[in-house]
Amino acid sequence: MLIKHYAEGKFYTIRCPEGTMVVRNPVFRASGAPAPCDGIVVPFEGREVPIPAEPAGLLPLLAESRRCGLALVGEPEADVRLHGASCPACGEGDVNWLRAGDDSEMVHCDRCGADFAMPSPALIPIPDPKRQ
Ligand SMILES: [Zn+2]
Structure with a gap:
């Protein structure tokens, strides 16, 4: 299974x-x-x-x-959010080396140790609970 x-x-x-x-x-x-x-x-x-x-x-x-x-x-x-992402410090784009935090918007590069912001997802609507 x-x-x-x-x-x-x-x-x-x-x-x-x-x-x-x-x-x-x-x-x-x-x-x-x-x-x-x-x-x-x-x-x-x-x-x-x-x-x-x-x-x-x-x-x-x-x-x-x-x-x-x-x-x-x-x-x-x-994750879609990691598609096309690459490390600004070393240029690593292989997701095996890039790790997203569970709750954070940060990505950690295992290759060089740099942390960088998750690239903005392309227009994913998020419902606003306050507007209901
Ligand atoms: Zn890196």
């Missing part, structure tokens, strides 16, 4: 072992997160291993190191 997971400005495709369940909003004791979050339950070595979707970097990390039977499939796909 394949899942798509968003972390740090990128979508990761992760292959999960057969029998993996996606669970919405349970409280994962292992996560340490203050609020319930989505996650997956992976059958691994005769046990069911719960893996929270937060922090967002956890699943890609586990998949990259092939823990719990997880595996990364292909290259991560950049």
Whole structure:
């Protein structure tokens, strides 16, 4: 089974072992997160291993190191906001080197260590809650 997971400005495709369940909003004791979050339950070595979707970097990390039977499939796909972005300091435009903060508008360049502002998205309307 394949899942798509968003972390740090990128979508990761992760292959999960057969029998993996996606669970919405349970409280994962292992996560340490203050609020319930989505996650997956992976059958691994005769046990069911719960893996929270937060922090967002956890699943890609586990998949990259092939823990719990997880595996990364292909290259991560950049968030639309990272399409065409490149580091103003070193010119790096490969999204594997560029990391967007979860809540921030900043992008971190892993290659040279520079932080720069997320390029403005092309006209994505955002509903204004005050105008309702
Ligand atoms: Zn750079």
